[in-house]
Amino acid sequence: MVDSSGLHPELERTADDIAEMEIRGAATIADAAAAALGAQAADSDAETPEAFRREMRDAARRLHETRPTAVSLPNALRYVLTGMEGETVAELRKSVEEQAARFRADLDAAQDRLGRIGAGRLNDGDVVMTHCHSTDALACIEAAVEDGTDLEAIVKETRPRNQGHITAERLSELGVPVTLIVDNAAHRFMNDVDHLLVGADSIAADGSVVNKIGTAGLAVSARDRGVPVMVAAQSIKLHPRTLTGAAVEIEQRDAMEVIDDETREEVGDIDVANPAFDVTPPRHVDAIVTEHGQFPPESVVVLMRELFGESVEEPWSE
Numbered sequence: 001m002v003d004s005s006g007l008h009p010e011l012e013r014t015a016d017d018i019a020e021m022e023i024r025g026a027a028t029i030a031d032a033a034a035a036a037l038g039a040q041a042a043d044s045d046a047e048t049p050e051a052f053r054r055e056m057r058d059a060a061r062r063l064h065e066t067r068p069t070a071v072s073l074p075n076a077l078r079y080v081l082t083g084m085e086g087e088t089v090a091e092l093r094k095s096v097e098e099q100a101a102r103f104r105a106d107l108d109a110a111q112d113r114l115g116r117i118g119a120g121r122l123n124d125g126d127v128v129m130t131h132c133h134s135t136d137a138l139a140c141i142e143a144a145v146e147d148g149t150d151l152e153a154i155v156k157e158t159r160p161r162n163q164g165h166i167t168a169e170r171l172s173e174l175g176v177p178v179t180l181i182v183d184n185a186a187h188r189f190m191n192d193v194d195h196l197l198v199g200a201d202s203i204a205a206d207g208s209v210v211n212k213i214g215t216a217g218l219a220v221s222a223r224d225r226g227v228p229v230m231v232a233a234q235s236i237k238l239h240p241r242t243l244t245g246a247a248v249e250i251e252q253r254d255a256m257e258v259i260d261d262e263t264r265e266e267v268g269d270i271d272v273a274n275p276a277f278d279v280t281p282p283r284h285v286d287a288i289v290t291e292h293g294q295f296p297p298e299s300v301v302v303l304m305r306e307l308f309g310e311s312v313e314e315p316w317s318e
């Protein structure tokens with residue numbers, strides 16, 4: 001059943017959860033968005049093909065407006081909507097449901113493949129530093145552990161939302177010894193580290209990596225100490241619009257995540273800035289590990305052209 005706005009409650013809930021970061025991380029957001037479009041299609045009350053198409057575009061727009069930086073979200077929406085085909089509502093519905101299911105299965109398979117490729121960079125006895133919580137990055141560690149590689153992890157807590165706690169929990173579950181550190185301690189520990197391993201929300205055509213705020217400074221620190229910087233990112237993290245010069249929008253989040261209102265009032269009349277992501281230039285990245293293999297950042301554009309071509313549709317804005 002859909003509500004008076006025409007949007008399915010599950011889709012509304014998914015959109016709210018993405019905005020509130022109950023659902024977070026680029027791959028998980030993409031997966032949830034595809035599932036929500038599938039649910040919207042399954043329960044649509046649309047009586048004509050035109051009404052169905054309009055409803056799907058509205059649904060995609062609602063999801064698209066939630067968070068601006070992770071390109072996996074528009075890439076997922078585009079994948080599902082461009083697969084919408086048929087003359088009747090029943091045919092259209094079926095195509096969307098199937099395309100959403102295919103997207104989700106491909107996403108899983110891509111992460112597994114990427115994990116196995118990334119695991120090849122990790123050697124017995126290595127210490128890996130992580131930032132934030134990235135399922136693509138964790139897939140590399142998981143695959144290495146499955147191969148019997150002994151790893152240790154230094155996990156940054158990642159203020160202001162402390163996603164490092166999730167990483168610490170997942171790594172502990174895998175049996176990887178974890179040392180949790182505050183973000184400010186990262187440089188001090190860099191001498192003990194063999195790899196900096198992070199995920200990505202978007203990768204631009206020049207190989208710049210957009211990821212959780214703090215990644216750029218961390219990569220500079222790693223470079224300073226000769227620690228290789230490895231970015232684990234499925235190809236849905238490639239930002240096709242950057243091929244035509246568009247910049248990746250950096251999400252600015254609420255000041256409340258940084259300081260609560262009461263403390264802020266005590267501190268005095270201050271501004272608070274809370275950018276959620278930053279941009280690491282390609283010169284500070286050693287390898288981008290995708291399900292298609294690993295690439296030096298400067299050559300990721302070749303993969304981007306191959307997968308997306310030059311024109312990038314946004315079917316939800318039609």
Ligand code: RUB
Binds near residue numbers: 070133232
């Ligand atoms: C999450 C974040 C992650 C990437 C990659 O930010 O920056 O490193 O999204 O994650 P937030 P994954 O917590 O603000 O969503 O590899 O799971 O796609």
